[in-house]
Amino acid sequence: MPLPIVDYKFCPQCGKPLLSVDFSGQHRPHCPDCSFVFWGNFSLGVGGVVWHEGKVLLVQRAHNPGKGNWTIPGGYVEQDEQIAVAITREIREETGIHAKPLSVIALRDRPGEKHDAYIVFLLEYLGGTLQGEPEEVSDLGFFTLEECENLPIAQLSLSVIKASRTLLIPTSPGFLPQTGVKMIGGDQAILYQISKEPE
Incomplete structure (x- = not known):
């Protein structure tokens, strides 16, 4: 919220x-x-693209804005939470699915009365049982790209789903977490940088 x-x-x-x-x-x-x-005023949200057996994970929104629309799962980042932790938590809470972040693949920037940034991850499916969070999700499932195109789906979600298909290769390009970079913020600070392989 x-x-x-x-x-x-x-x-x-x-x-x-x-x-x-x-x-x-x-x-x-x-x-x-x-x-x-x-x-x-700023807000930071995250969304996740999770493919499993040729299908992508979607949720149907149970409330406005966008009630009834299908989207990739996601939500807001807590003040003391890393973005990679936030997206795995949001996916698990909304869908019951466990997933591991692979790369940052998109950023939506929406300035306004509140400046709203939304970071999209490509994640690896790890397991779990589909179980929606009733307050957030009215339905959920895994869908082929063709099925996605025939749903009332948010255009941002459809766009990142289509783009993510080209990233499903062993050496996915993208913004990957880097190690060994000393930054202000200690262990909480993580640098995401374009790279072919995680360091």
Whole structure:
């Protein structure tokens, strides 16, 4: 469930009234006491393409937006969660299927009142039993590409499904997690980079 859009009037850290201050040409709420800056409203979602025996995993949305439409499974990333962990959790919760991320294959960028980014993974099917989460999913299953094209399916889902078919080869290109790259954030920070093979 996405968080509501917040319009800060008072500092969420110290409670003092916020002032509008220019940061590189953009006015932003700023606290003169503790230096808090409100940088904007953002949400991060993930979706997953899981193929099994020539069919792809889809869920039918049980609520709006898009109630009744078929989509790849996915959801929102928690604040303290890596995106690869989020997509495996979302797929397991929504469908009962266990899967392993192979590569980032798409990014939808949607600026607006809330800047919404959606990262799509290609995942390897590991097992499990199809079982939908009733609050999220009204139906689910594995479908051939031809069957997908005849469903009321979200165009983003259909597009990434079609694109993912060319990636189902032993050395799939894509944005793969890299190891041995030291970054700020310690063990929680992961770099996804174009590569033919995971390092």
